[in-house]
Amino acid sequence: MTQSIDYDVLKKSGFLRQKQDGFFVLRTRMTAGVYKKKHLEKLSEISEKYGRGFVHATTRQGLEVPFIKLEDIVNVEKELEAAGICRGASGPRLRTTTSCPGNNWCKQGLVNTFALAARIEDELGVRCAMDLPHKFKIAISGCPNACTRPQSSEIGIHGQLDLSTPDKRAGFVVYLGGCGGRMPRDGFRINKVFSEDEVLSITEKVVTFFKKNASPRQRLAMLIEEVGREKFLENIFGQEKP
Numbered sequence: 001m002t003q004s005i006d007y008d009v010l011k012k013s014g015f016l017r018q019k020q021d022g023f024f025v026l027r028t029r030m031t032a033g034v035y036k037k038k039h040l041e042k043l044s045e046i047s048e049k050y051g052r053g054f055v056h057a058t059t060r061q062g063l064e065v066p067f068i069k070l071e072d073i074v075n076v077e078k079e080l081e082a083a084g085i086c087r088g089a090s091g092p093r094l095r096t097t098t099s100c101p102g103n104n105w106c107k108q109g110l111v112n113t114f115a116l117a118a119r120i121e122d123e124l125g126v127r128c129a130m131d132l133p134h135k136f137k138i139a140i141s142g143c144p145n146a147c148t149r150p151q152s153s154e155i156g157i158h159g160q161l162d163l164s165t166p167d168k169r170a171g172f173v174v175y176l177g178g179c180g181g182r183m184p185r186d187g188f189r190i191n192k193v194f195s196e197d198e199v200l201s202i203t204e205k206v207v208t209f210f211k212k213n214a215s216p217r218q219r220l221a222m223l224i225e226e227v228g229r230e231k232f233l234e235n236i237f238g239q240e241k242p
């Protein structure tokens with residue numbers, strides 16, 4: 001290894017240094033964790049050609065190929081781009097948004113989690129590897145069973161029937177300020193069932209607030225504790241906070 005290698009640039013582009021010197025793990029991700037046949041075939045091929053012939057499924061619904069050598073990274077990048085495979089990231093950035101199947105096929109699913117995940121990325125530009133003061137996670141579940149653990153992410157969302165509407169329509173519950181790690185926090189629930197458009201607006205405002213106000217290496221939970229929950233909520237919802 002030479003001094004000129006910028007490991008942070010590599011990390012941002014999905015190549016993380018391994019415990020074993022000289023090797024990198026390729027971290028990939030696809031919106032809502034949906035990998036098509038061509039993606040899986042390409043990752044299998046990459047693992048044979050550049051890795052050690054296996055792929056590892058991450059806790060955030062991505063696939064990683066370990067044991068990539070530094071000198072192979074450029075070629076791996078070209079192959080990933082040609083196959084349309086997105087790369088994950090690490091460091092002070094947005095992680096990939098996790099989504100359970102929701103009503104795409106789960107019998108319990110109340111809302112289309114994949115559609116919401118895609119809108120967050122495509123309409124807000126809030127997608128994996130976005131630079132932020134510290135790591136930041138979004139998790140979406142299709143019903144109150146909360147299989148993606150939305151309470152443990154900075155922004156956690158799950159489908160919920162809105163019993164206050166005549167037709168008990170499905171909407172979204174939002175939790176803010178959760179995190180795991182060494183100082184875990186449960187996110188607090190906002191007392192309203194939101195529409196999909198409202199969830200997008202909340203997501204955009206919370207990410208913007210975090211980007212503008214958090215100190216380096218400060219998770220959203222600690223920022224909320226610093227500014228106070230009421231003040232934080234006023235910033236997101238204005239005086240009309242639920």
Ligand code: SF4
Pocket residue numbers: 100101102103106107108109110141142143144145146147148
């Ligand atoms: S959270 Fe609900 S919709 Fe999603 S996988 Fe779990 S049970 Fe199914």
